[in-house]
Amino acid sequence: xxxxxxxxxxxxxxxxxxxxxxxxxxxxxxxxxxxxxxxxxxxxxxxxxxxxxxxxxxxxxxxxxxxxxxxxxxxxxxxxxxxxxxxxxxxxxxxxxxxxxxxxxxxxxxxxxxxxxxxxxxxxxxxxxxxxxxxxxxxxxxxxxxxxxxxxxxxxxxxxxxxxxxxxxxxxxxxxxxxxxxxxxxxxxxxxxxxxxxxxxxxxxxxxxxxxxxxxxxxxxxxxxxxxxxxxxxxxxxxxxxxxxxxxxxxxxxxxxxxxxxxxxxxxxxxxxxxxxxxxxxxxxxxxxxxxxxxxxxxxxxxxxxxxxxxxxxxxxxxxxxxxxxxxxxxxxxxxxxxxxxxxxxxxxxxxxxxxxxxxxxxxxxxxxxxxxxxxxxxxxxxxxxxxxxxxxxxxxxxxxxxxxxxxxxxxxxxxxxxxxxxxxxxxxxxxxxxxxxxxxxxxxxxxxxxxxxxxxxxxxxxxxxxxxxxxxxxxxxxxxxxxxxxxxxxxxxxxxxxxxxxxxxxxxxxxxxxxxxxxx
Numbered sequence: 001x002x003x004x005x006x007x008x009x010x011x012x013x014x015x016x017x018x019x020x021x022x023x024x025x026x027x028x029x030x031x032x033x034x035x036x037x038x039x040x041x042x043x044x045x046x047x048x049x050x051x052x053x054x055x056x057x058x059x060x061x062x063x064x065x066x067x068x069x070x071x072x073x074x075x076x077x078x079x080x081x082x083x084x085x086x087x088x089x090x091x092x093x094x095x096x097x098x099x100x101x102x103x104x105x106x107x108x109x110x111x112x113x114x115x116x117x118x119x120x121x122x123x124x125x126x127x128x129x130x131x132x133x134x135x136x137x138x139x140x141x142x143x144x145x146x147x148x149x150x151x152x153x154x155x156x157x158x159x160x161x162x163x164x165x166x167x168x169x170x171x172x173x174x175x176x177x178x179x180x181x182x183x184x185x186x187x188x189x190x191x192x193x194x195x196x197x198x199x200x201x202x203x204x205x206x207x208x209x210x211x212x213x214x215x216x217x218x219x220x221x222x223x224x225x226x227x228x229x230x231x232x233x234x235x236x237x238x239x240x241x242x243x244x245x246x247x248x249x250x251x252x253x254x255x256x257x258x259x260x261x262x263x264x265x266x267x268x269x270x271x272x273x274x275x276x277x278x279x280x281x282x283x284x285x286x287x288x289x290x291x292x293x294x295x296x297x298x299x300x301x302x303x304x305x306x307x308x309x310x311x312x313x314x315x316x317x318x319x320x321x322x323x324x325x326x327x328x329x330x331x332x333x334x335x336x337x338x339x340x341x342x343x344x345x346x347x348x349x350x351x352x353x354x355x356x357x358x359x360x361x362x363x364x365x366x367x368x369x370x371x372x373x374x375x376x377x378x379x380x381x382x383x384x385x386x387x388x389x390x391x392x393x394x395x396x397x398x399x400x401x402x403x404x405x406x407x408x409x410x411x412x413x414x415x416x417x418x419x420x421x422x423x424x425x426x427x428x429x430x431x432x433x434x435x436x437x438x439x440x441x442x443x444x445x446x447x448x449x450x451x452x453x454x455x456x457x458x459x460x461x462x463x464x465x466x467x468x469x470x471x472x473x474x475x476x477x478x479x480x481x482x483x484x485x486x487x488x489x490x491x492x493x494x495x496x497x498x499x500x501x502x503x504x505x506x507x508x509x510x511x512x513x514x515x516x517x518x519x520x521x
Contacts, residue, residue, distance in 0.1 A: 007291050007314050008510075010161050017165030018282045024172035026340060029274055031179055034344035036190060043263070044127055045190050046270040047118040048134035049197065050255050052141045055102070067236035068153040070382050073296040075229055076157060081216070087229045088154050089222040092147070094230065096221075099146045106139040117252055118266075120259030130188065137194040144201030151208045154217050156293055163211045167204045174200030236379070239388035250398040250421060254414040257406055264353060265411040271341060272357035272415065279325035280368050283318055291373060295380035304437065311377045311433075312441035316448045318369055320507035323452045324496045326365035327460035328489065333358045338472045339481045348473050357415040364419030367426035374429040378436075386432050394425035448507065455499035463492045 036042040068091065076084040106113065110132045114121065121128040152164035178196030183189040212219075224230075251273065258265040291314045298307040329336065334355040342351045375387045398421035405413030434440045466488045471477065500508040 007294055007310055008317065010159065010291075010294075014161045014165040015282050017162050017169070020166060021169035021172060022278050022281055024169050024176070025274070026278075028172045028176050028179075029271065030340055030343075031176055032193065033271070033341040033346040035179060035183060036345065042190075043266045044121075044131040045134055045193050046266050047121065047255060047259070048114070048131045048138060048194065050117055050252055051106075051113055051135055052138045052197070054249065054252055055106075055142045056145050067233045067379075067384070068150065069157055069292050070296045070299070070379055071229055071233050071236065072154065072157050073293060074300050077297070077300050083229075084157075085217055086222060086224075087227065088150070088217055089220050090224055090227050090230050091150055091233070092219050093221050093223060094225070095143075095146050095150060099143045103139045103143050106142070107136045110135040110139070117255055118259045119256065130190065133188075134190065134194040137191065138197045141198045141201035144198075144205045148201070148205035148208060151205065151212045151217075155208065155211060155215065158215050159293065160211060160215065163208055167207045170203045170207050171197070171200035174203050232382075236382060236384045239384035249395055250418050253395075253399055253402060254418060257402055257414055258411055261406070261410055264350060268350070268353040268357050268411050269414060271337070271354045272361050275329060275336065275340075275358055276361045276365055276368075279322050279329070279365055283322045283325070283369055292376045292380060295377055299380045299382070307377070307380065308437055308440055311373065311437075312445055315370060315373045316445055317507055317510070318373055319366065319445075319449050319452050320500075320505070320511075322369045323366050323449075324456040324459055324492075326362050327456035328463060328492060329362040329365070330359055331460035331464040331492075332467060332485065332488065333362070335467045335472045335481065335485050338475075339478065339485055342475045343478075347475070351473075353411065356412045360409075360412050360415035360419055362419075363416070364422040367419075367422040370426045371422070371429060374426065374433055377433060378429075381436070383436070386436070387429060390425060390428045390432065393428065394421045397421040397424055448505065451500070451503045451505050452507075455496055455503060455505070458499055459492045459496040462495050463488050466491065 032042065032045075036045070072084055072087060075087055114128065114131045114135055118128075118131060121131055148167060152167070155161075155164050175193060175196035178192045178199070182195075183192045186192055251269075254269055255266060258269055291310065294310060295307055298304070298310065334351065337351045337354045337358065338348075341354065342348060378384065378387050398417055401417030401420050402414050405417050407413070409416060430440075430442075434442055467484060471481065471484075497508065
């Protein structure tokens, strides 16, 4: 199988697993909406969860993959399996010590951390103390998720993708079980969500271990901290941490500023962000993780032309799937939020607030998913310095845009600032990657993107015309709404596919060719 086939297959497998996890994630969010609504109580959890979620991006899923996979791939190719296995054990030892210490410090200094990420809560002592408690309970999640990311990276280098991508589903399932079964047993029911997060992180790690051991890895203690592979990872890790965490840091900035806005603003931003994470997680994260091992192999072997071809293919295929998802979320934002969340304590006012934020957050989906592939290409070349410099520009712009827009647009202004900063971040990354590789098929990518955008806009207009009216203001008729929304989405998909064929989009031709090979005729 050629590089394109490997990337497409890996991305497909990871997308299916991620889809399962996302579905469970939305079930979790619906349950949280029923139990806690868009209130000050829900704000405490979402503010507290921002902290371990940011650190997860800093120390676990993003930076771990970016630094660990290219180096481990190089050691497997040049030094052999035994040396690669030893590097895994050394990394495991470092994570236990370093991340364990960070968790301990986080628990001790939780009041100071909450004061920083949600300073507006200081005016409300009960709200502040609850957020501190939730933060302390959830800090061990960081250690478990870091270990889960180590196991995931090791499996990915051996082209094992499904089990690692499915593991986050266990996290969501654990949270659901704790909220449903134990929320009435606690004086503060919101505590059950935090406990579910901490235990769910451990479950996510443990779930991957059978496959990990089956592939002949082990988790013994090895204190050879002078190992050159570990040093190489450390060099890559620091800039990778900042570059891949830019999106989470932007969210933290929004969280800080939203704490000064009317009650419910943090919750509106959380739920709208959760919705755009659906296409970002299923397509963007999956493609970024799927493409990194293949691109790393090309880089190690010096196959730069193949690296260029596979990068161009991955980005075009990703846009082909993600851009129509973006258009669909924009066009159908209020019906989607209504159907998923409007019940219990989550009323129509909360639906409108969430839908407004979703409109602006969605505008940045194309660039957020694109950044995943472009940064993966930089990391495959073991260049983490360029992305971090550009990430610093993106974070600065996000802060400036947020301060300018939060006045007139409130929480929606924070969402728009995030989208604008993300678009500039992608554009700069793309430009500098082109300079680094001399040629990256830019005309072909831009031509494809233009066709995809036109087809997606026409598809979105079709969906918007189909769904509007008083039905989407009410909290009842869920079955009827499900039918309308599902039917409209299917119609939109058909419209997009037909338009893609009419425009002779080569990505639809690639997908059709693959399907023909699998379907006997």
